[in-house]
Amino acid sequence: MRFTHTLRFRLIVLSVLCTAVVSLAGNLSLYGYLNDIINQRAAHIDEIYLSTLQSQLNTYLTDLNDLAVLCASDSTVSRSLNASKAEAIDAQERLDAYLATSPVQNYIDVLSVVNDEGLIVSATAQTFGELHDYDAIRAQPLYQQAVESGASQQVGVVQSIHGGEQALAMIRPIQGLGSRPGQGYLYVELNLELLDRALEPYTELNPLFVAEASGELVTARPAEVSDDFTAGELTDGDCMIGGRLYEVRSEPLSMGGLRLYHCVLQTELDQEGIHILYTVIAVVALSLLLALCLSVLFSAYFSRPISRLNDRLRRIAANDFSFDPAIEKPQDELGQIGRTVNEMSMSIQHLLRETEAMYNQRRNIEIDLLQSQVNPHFLYNTLDSIRWMAVIQKNPGIANITRSLSNLLKNIAKGTQDKIPLREELGLLNDYIAIQSVRYLETFTFENRVPEELYDCRIVKLTLQPLVENAIFHGIEPTGECGTITLTGRAEGGDLYLCVEDDGAGIEPERLAGILTTERKRSGSSMNGIGIANVHKRLQLIYGRQYGLKVESEPGKYTRVTVHLPKEV
Structure with missing residues (x-):
């Protein structure tokens, strides 16, 4: 009798097949479980990125608004509207002083005060003033809106008066002591390179950009999208960008109708997750009958590393991201999963440390800024x-x-x-x-x-x-x-x-x-x-x-x- 016809052969084959089925079902189930946790953590990290960037960009816009409020409400600046040369010189010095103390001073291209009588007083910004600045400012549609509406402030993305590049412009009526409504206006241009530099450290991971309410991009165009792409095509949720599926999230910024967009690429595992789940359920259901006789033998092999992984995941859920060498001991798929879990824990721990260091650095800067010099x-x-x-x-x-x-x-x-x-x-x-x-x-x-x-x-x-x-x-x-x-x-x-x-x-x-x-x-x-x-x-x-x-x-x-x-x- 040939060996292939023996009961021993059949038992060996049956045991191997049963073990393979149960192992496959267990590993796929565990992989799906761990993948869900990793995706949840990744989503949480993406939320932190988006919130941090939103807060940082809003801080820049708030600094711009604070600079405009200081300049527009200054009595020296308002007196310069009377067209006295000495008062205009004092106003220019005051504008320079405010600009020098602003956190966004290196990105202010224009800081000028104009009125209807041909007066323009400009601070020493990043670009040099030109003879046509007065006419260029008054020709801005944003300036016309401010004059016609009488609103306290107008903000929007415009073409810079010193070139064809886009800039974030703010127009605010002069409201200093002694000024009259509509007597003069403060015009400020913020170079949008500030927003690009804020997004640059994060764009290598996922596409990030800022767009106007109309959908036009105001920051650098991501490499994943075509030249005719506009953010107006996007809604929060799953969207196709450049032929690939992304999860899009957006948050409004504090002024100018701007929004911050963050696009996360959906992996093939995410798309096939439901099919894997159905397959695992079917395999497990069919394998239960075959694996029953071998469950006692295999339980000791599987239960211990799975329990260790479960304990490790519970500690991760309790914010314990320390390294656990025990889950990497198996020289099989479970050991690879353990290494993946440890790598994930180390990555999260490193991210938390960086976040804490950034918070401490910002806190120290805020404390230092509160220390004033002698008047x-x-x-x-x-x-x-x-x-x-x-x-x-x-x-x-x-x-x-x-x-x-x-x-x-x-x-x-x-x-x-x-x-x-x-x-x-x-x-x-x-x-x-x-x-x-x-x-x-x-x-x-x-x-x-x-x-x-x-x-x-x-x-x-x-x-x-x-x-x-x-x-x-x-x-x-x-x-x-x-x-x-x-x-x-x-x-x-x-x-x-x-x-x-x-x-x-x-x-x-x-x-x-x-x-x-x-x-x-x-x-x-x-x-x-x-x-x-x-x-x-x-x-x-x-x-x-x-x-x-x-x-x-x-x-x-x-x-x-x-x-x-x-x-x-």
């Missing part, structure tokens, strides 16, 4: 006080005020983000009060009632000085009478509370409601331009949102600002 007007006022002391009093007081000024400058030059003992902060505050006492002679008195046992607690440098400065300028000085500023402090549990209170003019309820969220215009009498809102934001960035300032006031009676910090020694 030269304060130096001028102080030096003027010193001069009059020398002329009128002829006494050693000039040495004291000079020493106080020197101490302030020396400490501010070292930075304002450091944490120092409360004792040193009070020393800086005393130096500031010594200088202001000369300027505002017999206008206010300062009382320090902070217990000495709190002097070793550490706080952020220049936290108290802006609050006392605000009490002098906005509390005591407007009353025209002598007032008192009182500083108190206490410790409760693990927190430190410092309170600056004055008996001055107080704050109206409508202004009090937004005093911690609204940035006030920088005062020429301020030492460093750090207002109450900036102090509050700076403390929350450093210590957390549960800390910061609390402002209480009653008009005509008092204003009390309480600083809430963690107690650090």
Whole structure:
């Protein structure tokens, strides 16, 4: 009898076939399960990319809007509309100053103020002004819309006045002190290269672009699409682009009717997923009868690595992305899947670290931006006080005020983000009060009632000085009478509370409601331009949102600002 006709052969063949069927069914099922998880993670990562890019592009557009608001509401700029040469020069310097401090200054091609009388005042932007700029601006359809509609602002994609390239233009009426409605307009052009550079790091993965409401692209055209392609053909969901199926997602940007489009290529596995599912179900159903007799033998072989993979996936779902070598031990398909899972975990962990690093970098930048430099007007006022002391009093007081000024400058030059003992902060505050006492002679008195046992607690440098400065300028000085500023402090549990209170003019309820969220215009009498809102934001960035300032006031009676910090020694 030939071996092929024996029962042993038949059992071997049957066992091999049964094992192959069960193994195929198990691997396909597991592959589909893991593929679903990977697709879900990929979709989540794509959402993070899209949200991050949307936030970044909106930040650029917000910076552009902030620049336009600052320039259009400036009184020096509005006075230049009277066509005085000196006022026009002052306005140009003011526009240059605003542009120099804008985060998008390197992409501003045009920043000009025009009126109907032939006046044009231009800042020194990335492109040089030309003789035809005035006529080119007034010929822009966007400018005509702003004039005809009387709207507060017009934004849109236009042809640049300095060439044929597209640019994002903003036209805003001048609304500074003394200006009349429609007397003049601010015209700003933003180079769309800014949007291209923001998208460039991500375009290698999937097509990304920004388009107008009409569907015309305003950023670089992806290589996957033809020259006649417009975004108006796309809707959120599955769409055909260049003969390939993509999942399209779009998000609106904050102005100009622009939208950000993100296209994700659908793989063949996604298209055939439903067929694989039906096949696996059929194979498993047919294999159950054949695999029943061998389930005991095969269970030990399959259950252990599958359990390890299941445990690993549960840990991934619980945000544990550490490397697990145990799931890679099998030298078969399960081991390959384990390696794929580990690679996926490492990729997600790397992405999370990069996201955290980007957040920390942005947070540090925001903290640094809140640290203002010394206002030269304060130096001028102080030096003027010193001069009059020398002329009128002829006494050693000039040495004291000079020493106080020197101490302030020396400490501010070292930075304002450091944490120092409360004792040193009070020393800086005393130096500031010594200088202001000369300027505002017999206008206010300062009382320090902070217990000495709190002097070793550490706080952020220049936290108290802006609050006392605000009490002098906005509390005591407007009353025209002598007032008192009182500083108190206490410790409760693990927190430190410092309170600056004055008996001055107080704050109206409508202004009090937004005093911690609204940035006030920088005062020429301020030492460093750090207002109450900036102090509050700076403390929350450093210590957390549960800390910061609390402002209480009653008009005509008092204003009390309480600083809430963690107690650090």
